[in-house]
Amino acid sequence: MTVASLFGWPNAAGEPAGDAIEIVGVPSDSGNSIASGARFGPDAIRRASLVLRPDANGIDRGDIGDVHDGDWQDVLERVENAVNAIVRRGSRPVLLGGDHAISYAAVAALRECRPLNILWFDAHTDFCAWPNAHWHNHKQVLRRIAGLDHVARIVQVGHRGITYFDEASRFDRMTVVTARAAREAPAETILEHLPRDEPVYMSIDIDAVDPRWAPGTGHPVPGGLSVARLRRLARVVADNREVVGLDMMEVNPLLDDRDRTSAAAAAILAELVPALMRRSHH
Amino acid sequence: MAILEAFCDEAPASGGEYPAGDARHSGPQGDPAGADPLLTTRLMVSDDLALESQDDTHIVVINTASSARTKLSLSAYRLLKAFARPCRIDQVAPAQVAAQILPQVRMLVDKQMLVDADAPVPADTVRLRTAVAYKFCGAPAYAKSKIPDFVILGVPYDLAGETDSRLAPALIRRKSLDYSYQLDFGDGRPRGWFDVNRGVWMLRGATLADAGDVPVDYGENRACWVERVGTALAECCTGHSVPLILGGDRSVTGAALGGLRHPGKLTVVQITADPEHAADGAGRHLLRMDKVERVVSLGACLDRRPETVRAWGDALSIYLSIDPSIAGARWTAPPGPTLHELKVLIAAIGKVHRIVGIELVGLDMRSRSPELAAITGCHLALAAMSAAHDRF
CATH class of the missing domain: 3.90.930 (Outer Surface Protein A; domain 3)
Incomplete structure (x- = not known):
C-alpha cells in the first residue's frame, strides 16, 4: 500500500491530467536474481522525496497492484497498459521500481516513439546471455529491450567492475560508457551518442551510483558515479533531448544505510522532472 | 529384558x-x-x-x-x-x-x-586447516598433488587488534562468489576475468585453490597459533604458488610472513586506511623479523602516482597487505583513493616488483558496511593477483 506520494504531489486515480509528470510505482522483485527487497523501493523513494520540492507538476498514480507474488507476465502487461494510458493523456511516465526487469514493459509501451533511444545508467550491462537466465530477469533485460522493433541506439553509462566477458561489444547498436569514462569526460559528450531529434527513454539503476552513496541495492559494485555526477549527466540529456519516459530502479531499502539510497534516488528524480516538464512543452 | x-x-x-x-x-x-x-x-x-x-x-x-x-x-x-x-x-x-x-x-x-579408555591421551591437537562453507570465487579445494598459481588461506584471527574480523574470511569468500572461477569449455584452462575499468583481461590461465581456514583455538597460547599459521602456509603454498591470505586482523601479517617460503628479503607494503596505526603497531613488529627488509605504509593520503613504486627500489619482493576498508566502504578525511587509483597502483607494483604474497586484513564486521568492504576486498585481491601473475 502506498504511504506517501512522490514530492508530496497529489495522489489521483483515473482523471486525466495532461502536461504533467505521472508517477507509477512497480513494487516488483520477480525479476530480481540477487537480493530480495526492491519491492519496497517505490515507497522508500516516495518517503525520501517528501523533503524535496522540484519545480514541476506531477501526479502520483500509486502502485501497480498485486505485483509481489503475482504472475510477472500479467504484471508486465499491466505496467505497459499504465504507461500507455499516461502517454495517451499527454503526460510523461516516471516509474519507481522495483527490479530493473520491469523497464522492459515501459519501453515496450512507447512503441509509438520510433526510433527510440535508450539511456541506461547501470553498473552492469544487463546483457546476459539467454542460457541460465529466465526470460524475465534484470540481468538480461537490456538484451530483451534491444530486440524491440522501435528501439534504435542504446547508451549504457556506469559499467564497471569485474566481468566474465568484454560486455561492451555484445551489441553493435550499444555504446558502453564506463563509470571511469563517465566521470572523466565532459558531461556534454554523452549527447554525442544520442541523435538530437530522436526521443530518449532514460532508465536509472541506482547501482550506477557508487555504493558509498547508494549502498541499498542488490548488487553494488565499487567505483561508481557520485550522485552529483549522475545528476549532471542525466540533466544534460534531459535538457537537450526529448526524454519520453524515465524510471528509477533497484532501490532496496532492506539493504540501505539510513535511507541514503532512497534519498539519492529522490534527489536524482528531483533534478530531472523539471527538465522533463520543460521538454514536454516544446 | x-x-x-x-x-x-x-x-x-x-x-x-x-x-x-x-x-x-x-x-x-x-x-x-x-x-x-x-x-x-x-x-x-x-x-x-x-x-x-x-x-x-x-x-x-x-x-x-x-x-x-x-x-x-x-x-x-x-x-x-x-x-x-x-x-x-x-x-x-x-x-x-x-x-x-x-x-x-x-x-x-x-x-x-x-x-x-586406557590408551594414552593424545596431546591436545588442533588441525592445521579446516574446510570452509564457500571457497574463494568458487575455486576448487586445495590438493597436495597440484601446485596452483594462487593458494587462498583464511586466518580468522582477531585477538590482537581493535577490529571484529574473525568472520571476515567467510564474508569475503561469500561475496567472491559473484566472480566465480571458471574453466574454458574448449581448453579446460581458467578463463580469468575482464577488468572493465582498465579494459584488460586478467588472470587468464591462472589456477586458484582454496586451502580453507587455519582454525583458531581460543584460549591457546598465541605462539601456537602463529606456528600453526606458518606451518599451514608453508605446507600448502609450495613451488611458485602465491598465497592470498584472508584475515583476520593486522596481526595476521606477521604470522603469515613466518610461513612464507621465500628465500630473499621482503618489502611489506601495507595499503590501509590507518597508516599511522599500521606503522606503529604491526609495522614495527614486522621490521623485527629477519626476512622483512622494509615496511611501506600507504594510507588515504598515499602518493597515487604509479611511478612512486619505483622509488622504493628495483625488483623488490613485495608482500602486499591490503585493508579493504580503504576504498569504497569508508569515509576518510581527506577522501581516500578510489578503487581505480588503487588498482592502478597495485598494477604498477606488480610491473616493477614481484608480488610474492597478498593478504586482506582488518575488515571490521562492526563497520558501517562490511559487505561493501568485502566486495572491495574481492576486487583488490583479484587486481593484486593479476599484478602478480599478468604483470601489466
Missing part, C-alpha cells in the same frame, strides 16, 4: 536368559590366550559424539570431530550407551553373549564411537 535382545535386533536361535549378575563384576572369562584383544580392552564412548536425530527405530549419531554421521539401530545405540563408563565387553554382557555382540562392538570401534 534379555541382555542379548537389548543389544541385538533379534535374539539368536538358541535364545535364552543369561544371569545379569556376571556382567558388572566379572573379569575376562576363560583363557584370554588367542582371544580377540577387543574382549580384554576397556572401551568407552568417544567424547566427540552427539545425537543428531532419532525416531522409533534408529538414532543418527554425529562425530563432531570428523563430522561423520552414522545411523544406528536402537539396539546398537543401547550397546553404545552401555560403555558410558570405561569397561570391558564382559562387564557389559556375560561371556556367552560377548562373543555374539563382538562384531557390533567392533563396528562401533571402527567408526570411532567407542575408543580405548
Whole structure:
C-alpha cells in the first residue's frame, strides 16, 4: 500500500491530467536474481522525496497492484497498459521500481516513439546471455529491450567492475560508457551518442551510483558515479533531448544505510522532472 | 529384558536368559590366550559424539570431530550407551553373549564411537586447516598433488587488534562468489576475468585453490597459533604458488610472513586506511623479523602516482597487505583513493616488483558496511593477483 506520494504531489486515480509528470510505482522483485527487497523501493523513494520540492507538476498514480507474488507476465502487461494510458493523456511516465526487469514493459509501451533511444545508467550491462537466465530477469533485460522493433541506439553509462566477458561489444547498436569514462569526460559528450531529434527513454539503476552513496541495492559494485555526477549527466540529456519516459530502479531499502539510497534516488528524480516538464512543452 | 535382545535386533536361535549378575563384576572369562584383544580392552564412548536425530527405530549419531554421521539401530545405540563408563565387553554382557555382540562392538570401534579408555591421551591437537562453507570465487579445494598459481588461506584471527574480523574470511569468500572461477569449455584452462575499468583481461590461465581456514583455538597460547599459521602456509603454498591470505586482523601479517617460503628479503607494503596505526603497531613488529627488509605504509593520503613504486627500489619482493576498508566502504578525511587509483597502483607494483604474497586484513564486521568492504576486498585481491601473475 502506498504511504506517501512522490514530492508530496497529489495522489489521483483515473482523471486525466495532461502536461504533467505521472508517477507509477512497480513494487516488483520477480525479476530480481540477487537480493530480495526492491519491492519496497517505490515507497522508500516516495518517503525520501517528501523533503524535496522540484519545480514541476506531477501526479502520483500509486502502485501497480498485486505485483509481489503475482504472475510477472500479467504484471508486465499491466505496467505497459499504465504507461500507455499516461502517454495517451499527454503526460510523461516516471516509474519507481522495483527490479530493473520491469523497464522492459515501459519501453515496450512507447512503441509509438520510433526510433527510440535508450539511456541506461547501470553498473552492469544487463546483457546476459539467454542460457541460465529466465526470460524475465534484470540481468538480461537490456538484451530483451534491444530486440524491440522501435528501439534504435542504446547508451549504457556506469559499467564497471569485474566481468566474465568484454560486455561492451555484445551489441553493435550499444555504446558502453564506463563509470571511469563517465566521470572523466565532459558531461556534454554523452549527447554525442544520442541523435538530437530522436526521443530518449532514460532508465536509472541506482547501482550506477557508487555504493558509498547508494549502498541499498542488490548488487553494488565499487567505483561508481557520485550522485552529483549522475545528476549532471542525466540533466544534460534531459535538457537537450526529448526524454519520453524515465524510471528509477533497484532501490532496496532492506539493504540501505539510513535511507541514503532512497534519498539519492529522490534527489536524482528531483533534478530531472523539471527538465522533463520543460521538454514536454516544446 | 534379555541382555542379548537389548543389544541385538533379534535374539539368536538358541535364545535364552543369561544371569545379569556376571556382567558388572566379572573379569575376562576363560583363557584370554588367542582371544580377540577387543574382549580384554576397556572401551568407552568417544567424547566427540552427539545425537543428531532419532525416531522409533534408529538414532543418527554425529562425530563432531570428523563430522561423520552414522545411523544406528536402537539396539546398537543401547550397546553404545552401555560403555558410558570405561569397561570391558564382559562387564557389559556375560561371556556367552560377548562373543555374539563382538562384531557390533567392533563396528562401533571402527567408526570411532567407542575408543580405548586406557590408551594414552593424545596431546591436545588442533588441525592445521579446516574446510570452509564457500571457497574463494568458487575455486576448487586445495590438493597436495597440484601446485596452483594462487593458494587462498583464511586466518580468522582477531585477538590482537581493535577490529571484529574473525568472520571476515567467510564474508569475503561469500561475496567472491559473484566472480566465480571458471574453466574454458574448449581448453579446460581458467578463463580469468575482464577488468572493465582498465579494459584488460586478467588472470587468464591462472589456477586458484582454496586451502580453507587455519582454525583458531581460543584460549591457546598465541605462539601456537602463529606456528600453526606458518606451518599451514608453508605446507600448502609450495613451488611458485602465491598465497592470498584472508584475515583476520593486522596481526595476521606477521604470522603469515613466518610461513612464507621465500628465500630473499621482503618489502611489506601495507595499503590501509590507518597508516599511522599500521606503522606503529604491526609495522614495527614486522621490521623485527629477519626476512622483512622494509615496511611501506600507504594510507588515504598515499602518493597515487604509479611511478612512486619505483622509488622504493628495483625488483623488490613485495608482500602486499591490503585493508579493504580503504576504498569504497569508508569515509576518510581527506577522501581516500578510489578503487581505480588503487588498482592502478597495485598494477604498477606488480610491473616493477614481484608480488610474492597478498593478504586482506582488518575488515571490521562492526563497520558501517562490511559487505561493501568485502566486495572491495574481492576486487583488490583479484587486481593484486593479476599484478602478480599478468604483470601489466
